[in-house]
Amino acid sequence: QVQLVESGGGVVQPGRSLRPSCAASGFTFSYDPMHWVRQAPGKGLEWLAVISKDGRNQDYADSVKGRFTISRDNSKNTLYLQMNSLRAEDTAVYYCAREGRGDGGSWGFYEYWGQGTLVTVSS
Amino acid sequence: QSALTQPASVSGSAGQSITISCTGTSSDVGGYNLVSWYQQHPGKVPKLMIYGDSKRPSGVSNRFSGSKSGNTASLTISGLQPEDESDYYCFSYTRTHTYVFGTGTRVTVL
Numbered sequence A: 001q002v003q004l005v006e007s008g009g010g011v012v013q014p015g016r017s018l019r020p021s022c023a024a025s026g027f028t029f030s031y032d033p034m035h036w037v038r039q040a041p042g043k044g045l046e047w048l049a050v051i052s053k054d055g056r057n058q059d060y061a062d063s064v065k066g067r068f069t070i071s072r073d074n075s076k077n078t079l080y081l082q083m084n085s086l087r088a089e090d091t092a093v094y095y096c097a098r099e100g101r102g103d104g105g106s107w108g109f110y111e112y113w114g115q116g117t118l119v120t121v122s123s
Numbered sequence B: 001q002s003a004l005t006q007p008a009s010v011s012g013s014a015g016q017s018i019t020i021s022c023t024g025t026s027s028d029v030g031g032y033n034l035v036s037w038y039q040q041h042p043g044k045v046p047k048l049m050i051y052g053d054s055k056r057p058s059g060v061s062n063r064f065s066g067s068k069s070g071n072t073a074s075l076t077i078s079g080l081q082p083e084d085e086s087d088y089y090c091f092s093y094t095r096t097h098t099y100v101f102g103t104g105t106r107v108t109v110l
Helices: none
Strands: A003-007 A010-012 A021-025 A034-039 A045-051 A058-060 A068-073 A078-083 A092-101 A107-113 A117-121 B009-012 B018-023 B036-040 B047-050 B064-069 B072-077 B086-093 B099-101 B105-109
Touching: A003 A092, A021 A034, A021 A092, A034 A068, A034 A078, A034 A107, A045 A068, A045 A078, A045 A092, A045 B086, A045 B099, A058 A068, A078 A092, A107 B036, A107 B047, A107 B086, B009 B018, B018 B086, B018 B105, B047 B064, B072 B086
Parallel strands: A010 A117, B009 B105
Antiparallel strands: A003 A021, A021 A078, A034 A045, A034 A092, A045 A058, A068 A078, A092 A107, A092 A117, B018 B072, B036 B047, B036 B086, B064 B072, B086 B099, B086 B105
16 A cells, blocks of 8 residues: 655754655655645644656756755655754655656645644754 | 635524635635645644546545636535534645645534
């Protein structure tokens, strides 16, 4: 079955960096675009970034562009999010999600999510 | 990349129908047939309820349906049940090749 397992969260000081990862299994990882989504405590979902199946193309939310970098290693079935210059407002649960393909050629939705990894930015 | 606009809360009695709106622009909701909806219970991972504006994944109750008119998408829950009490988010692709969630709606079953 499809599994997405995030790791690498934790407590980090403002201005520092962190790189959570997402280990994928149960599907052919290199076939699908992958995304990162976050949710601050008590807040809504926020889309962060997407990477193409071959890793060549990425797009980002304005809130993280220039600070966060999404990448993937298809040989290791792993997705990454390099987070630099972290701020208190980056405190959130970070989810990876597999982009789905549905009926009629539909795409751009998430059928599978990881369980999330908590990142806390605090001094 | 402004969040899509949803009502903060919607409530209904068990057995009734409710509709949650999701308003965007022609650059996102209205420009593509790519609106999806997610249900999220407290402390849980979001669950896909609708994709492609109105398509229901296998395993999702047919009490859930999606539609769209212009720049506003809607999620309707028919025959409201206590387990439907949850947060709901819409989601859309945008013209700038990015994606955006809605502000979220808390559904309460009275």
